[in-house]
Amino acid sequence: MKKIGILCSGGDAPGMNSALRAVVRSAIFEGIEVFGIKNGYEGLIDGSLVPMVESSVADIIQKGGTILGTSRSERFTKKEGVSQALNVLKVYGIEGLIVLGGDGSMRGAYSLYKEGFPVGLIPCSIDNDMDYTDYTVGFWTAVDTVTDAISKIRDTTDAHNRANVVEVMGRNCGDIALYAGISGGAESILVPENKADIDDIARKMLMGKNRGKRHHIILVAEGLGHAHEIAEELQKITEIETRVTILGYIQRGGSPSSVDRVLASAMGNVLVKKMIENDENKALAVGIRNGKIFTEDFERAFNRKKVFSKNLYDIMKIVSI
């Protein structure tokens, strides 16, 4: 393998730039040329490629977003889009493609692999919704952002003796709510994987109020939705004034945390090395499990259904009584 391409796809995640930097520099170290592809699979179809050198990725390890740009490409879900992308890769003489993204991006990469093109994935998503890896790049930064937001929301909630229902991202995965709920000391969390009873939450609010608590933070994962309805219902049952905060895209931005920078750097380096060794041209997904960076083939990574940490959920319930 003498020339590889790299693109970002789907929702951006803090740490994508750190991963890009690691891939470009690791490839150059191994004597491989790298092309950056702008705006995800859209740019691949349109032939929007730029050569990357060591300095192309200077001063980006700390930057949120992605310097390459990203997209959710409708065209790439069609056969014609995939074959146009393959033409572009052929014209540029690119022999392998590294994709930075989540499960949707993985599906896209898989369609190239099905046509015999070697691909590799670095899991980048704030959602942490891929089971084959303990963590995706961007997740911990999003958790930090939500944790910080909870602290600020708690100040004003406490001042007014209120409750606040805070909706967080994560698509169908409740991990952001779970981890930020624990680290931010939320009173309750509502996630799609483990539907809590609204009456239980209301009871907890009233018990808290009786012992002098002046705030109640309830984190709701967006996959469950209905933050406004939940707030209305809680206010009706408890008569505690309940406000709503939808955190939204703030969770995707910002400088990546050191955990995400290290994860992205290690994953980028390991994947480049494995793609060079990978003489069977498998599609490789890099991940981390029990503290160890590993690669496994797409097929296996794909077929694993994300398991929610019931253990951590139970801990959350105990530490927030």
Ligand code: F6P
């Ligand atoms: O996958 C990351 C994510 O931020 C999800 O948490 C959210 O549901 C979705 O992307 C939002 O996507 P878009 O940027 O297309 O609105």
